[in-house]
Amino acid sequence: MHYWSSILGILRKVVGADVIVTAVPGQSRTGSIASRASELNRFLERKANGRGINLMAHSMGGLDCRHLITHLKPTEYTPLSLTTIATPHRGSPFMDWCTEYLGLGRQRSDTERAAAAEIIASASASAARTSTAHTSSPKSSSPLSLSLSALPSSFTTLLLSMFDSPAYANLTTSYLNTVFNPHTPDDPRVRYFSVAGRVARAASTSGTR
Numbered sequence: 001m002h003y004w005s006s007i008l009g010i011l012r013k014v015v016g017a018d019v020i021v022t023a024v025p026g027q028s029r030t031g032s033i034a035s036r037a038s039e040l041n042r043f044l045e046r047k048a049n050g051r052g053i054n055l056m057a058h059s060m061g062g063l064d065c066r067h068l069i070t071h072l073k074p075t076e077y078t079p080l081s082l083t084t085i086a087t088p089h090r091g092s093p094f095m096d097w098c099t100e101y102l103g104l105g106r107q108r109s110d111t112e113r114a115a116a117a118e119i120i121a122s123a124s125a126s127a128a129r130t131s132t133a134h135t136s137s138p139k140s141s142s143p144l145s146l147s148l149s150a151l152p153s154s155f156t157t158l159l160l161s162m163f164d165s166p167a168y169a170n171l172t173t174s175y176l177n178t179v180f181n182p183h184t185p186d187d188p189r190v191r192y193f194s195v196a197g198r199v200a201r202a203a204s205t206s207g208t209r
């Protein structure tokens with residue numbers, strides 16, 4: 001994201017802070033909050049050993065950090081603060097929609113998974129056709145493929161790549177509100193900040209707030 005480079009520049013040049021940057025490694029990207037947090041913890045034990053650190057996290061990374069602070073209780077370094085940017089602390093209604101209609105994140109049977117994968121694949125194909133043919137409304141009897149074909153095909157491809165991943169299961173509103181939040185209280189020694197963006201209602205497609 002472009003704003004990271006300016007944030008980094010300000011922190012390094014203006015504040016004079018020592019900044020350590022990391023991203024979730026490839027295979028772990030769609031992992032559960034717990035596995036992503038362990039990975040981050042191992043990284044920080046190496047890179048920030050013996051130091052106090054201010055964590056800044058984007059999106060799901062904010063949940064990883066909350067889990068790390070409260071449950072992994074790091075001893076090799078000391079978290080002083082956590083600033084989350086656009087983190088879905090209360091879950092993403094969009095993920096709920098995926099769970100409801102596509103069974104994503106529900107660890108379904110192979111047959112159901114294959115069927116859902118086919119629906120997504122054909123929906124992205126029809127979306128591609130629709131955009132080249134200038135057809136205003138795709139003709140389909142199924143409300144599911146109708147709404148799916150309204151999504152850009154790159155987006156449905158992204159959905160497929162995250163198919164049934166633990167990351168999905170960890171981002172629904174019900175999981176966050178009934179399991180994660182009650183079991184992950186803030187650590188009183190850490191200062192928490194949250195930065196969120198708002199999108200005009202009509203323009204909003206993703207549920208992340």
Ligand SMILES: *[C@@H]1O[C@H](CO)[C@@H](O)[C@H](O)[C@H]1NC(C)=O
Pocket residue numbers: 032033034035067165166167169170
């Ligand atoms: C995330 O989801 C997985 C299942 O996919 C679950 O095992 C795990 O407990 C959840 N929570 C966290 C904090 O990772």
